[in-house]
Amino acid sequence: MSVSFDGLGISADLADTMTRLTSVGAQLARMIARNGLEGNLAEAAGTNAGGDGQKALDVIADEAFMDALRGGAVRHYASEEQDEVVDFGTGTLALAIDPLDGSSNIDVNVSIGTIFSIFEAADDMDASFLRPANEQIAGGYIIFGPQTALVVTFGKGVQQWVLEPGSDIWRRVADPKPLPSETSEYAINASNYRHWPQPIRAFIDDLVAGAEGPRGRNFNMRWIASLVAETHRIISRGGVFLYPGDDRDGYERGRLRHVYECAPIAMLIEQLGGEATDGADPIMSATPDRLHARTPFVFGSASKVARVAAYHDLPQDEAHALFNTRGLFRS
Numbered sequence: 001m002s003v004s005f006d007g008l009g010i011s012a013d014l015a016d017t018m019t020r021l022t023s024v025g026a027q028l029a030r031m032i033a034r035n036g037l038e039g040n041l042a043e044a045a046g047t048n049a050g051g052d053g054q055k056a057l058d059v060i061a062d063e064a065f066m067d068a069l070r071g072g073a074v075r076h077y078a079s080e081e082q083d084e085v086v087d088f089g090t091g092t093l094a095l096a097i098d099p100l101d102g103s104s105n106i107d108v109n110v111s112i113g114t115i116f117s118i119f120e121a122a123d124d125m126d127a128s129f130l131r132p133a134n135e136q137i138a139g140g141y142i143i144f145g146p147q148t149a150l151v152v153t154f155g156k157g158v159q160q161w162v163l164e165p166g167s168d169i170w171r172r173v174a175d176p177k178p179l180p181s182e183t184s185e186y187a188i189n190a191s192n193y194r195h196w197p198q199p200i201r202a203f204i205d206d207l208v209a210g211a212e213g214p215r216g217r218n219f220n221m222r223w224i225a226s227l228v229a230e231t232h233r234i235i236s237r238g239g240v241f242l243y244p245g246d247d248r249d250g251y252e253r254g255r256l257r258h259v260y261e262c263a264p265i266a267m268l269i270e271q272l273g274g275e276a277t278d279g280a281d282p283i284m285s286a287t288p289d290r291l292h293a294r295t296p297f298v299f300g301s302a303s304k305v306a307r308v309a310a311y312h313d314l315p316q317d318e319a320h321a322l323f324n325t326r327g328l329f330r331s
């Protein structure tokens with residue numbers, strides 16, 4: 001066996017599904033490492049249900065996961081790259097997937113990934129996925145970077161495996177540690193500053209003001225534009241990530257998808273003692289109204305996520321005030 005989930009107390013159906021996911025993961029890792037040698041995995045390939053342009057690798061990854069999962073324990077398959085849920089007919093599980101996350105990084109050799117969420121299947125295809133994230137039985141991702149790694153939770157802590165390069169062998173490594181509750185690193189696409197709601201601007205203004213501002217210390221910023229890579233960094237050393245809603249057309253609820261991006265990441269982060277919200281309310285208890293629903297997303301170290309929520313509670317005039325009047329938030 002090239003991967004083992006022994007000792008984790010998961011069902012045979014779930015272990016079989018994970019084995020199929022990791023087998024495609026190993027295949028994709030080899031393909032990604034050869035990008036440009038035979039073909040171009042970043043070539044334009046169409047448009048998906050969400051209106052995003054698809055790259056060749058988006059489509060290849062989606063088809064590879066579908067082919068590998070069909071005939072196994074997954075009955076309902078929901079993908080960023082499919083308009084509707086695909087019914088495989090039999091099986092006990094429902095799996096939602098972002099087959100390839102971070103597509104804008106395929107051609108620049110920066111970490112990309114696969115995100116997945118698993119539920120017990122409901123009778124109705126849509127009901128399998130339009131439910132709160134706290135009903136997930138597994139959530140995780142595969143990151144394709146300098147190392148290919150699998151990070152997953154089955155509801156009892158978070159476990160991690162690393163792919164032996166050039167093989168199908170996944171070796172279990174040390175479990176990620178709980179997130180530090182305080183952090184000095186944040187991630188947001190600051191080019192959208194002018195479009196953000198006032199509480200998000202106020203929060204970021206105070207971080208950027210650093211030692212001279214109300215927080216009285218300096219902060220560092222990262223933006224990779226691969227949710228998987230941002231998550232892996234935050235799981236490795238803490239931090240906070242924000243993709244808020246903004247006033248661009250179509251971005252009222254941000255960019256990220258509730259079902260196959262935010263729900264599984266929220267589960268991982270909460271298992272590590274962090275928090276995940278839409279800016280104010282927890283992701284884990286929210287019910288998406290559509291398969292491809294978006295949600296504003298803030299996650300990471302608990303105190304930072306709580307602080308973002310506190311900025312949403314500021315009276316309107318205080319959120320607009322100059323940063324040095326917000327002494328309330330001095331850390």
Ligand SMILES: O=P(O)(O)OC[C@H]1O[C@](O)(COP(=O)(O)O)[C@@H](O)[C@@H]1O
Pocket residue numbers: 052080098100101102103104189225226227228255
């Ligand atoms: O380009 P932007 O607006 O900064 O958005 C980056 C975000 O978009 C995403 O790439 C969306 O994922 P996909 O590549 O699966 O569409 C996230 O991984 C990332 O956090």
Ligand SMILES: [Mg+2]
Pocket residue numbers: 098100101102227261
């Ligand atoms: Mg994505």
Ligand SMILES: [Mg+2]
Pocket residue numbers: 058080098099100101102103
């Ligand atoms: Mg994607």
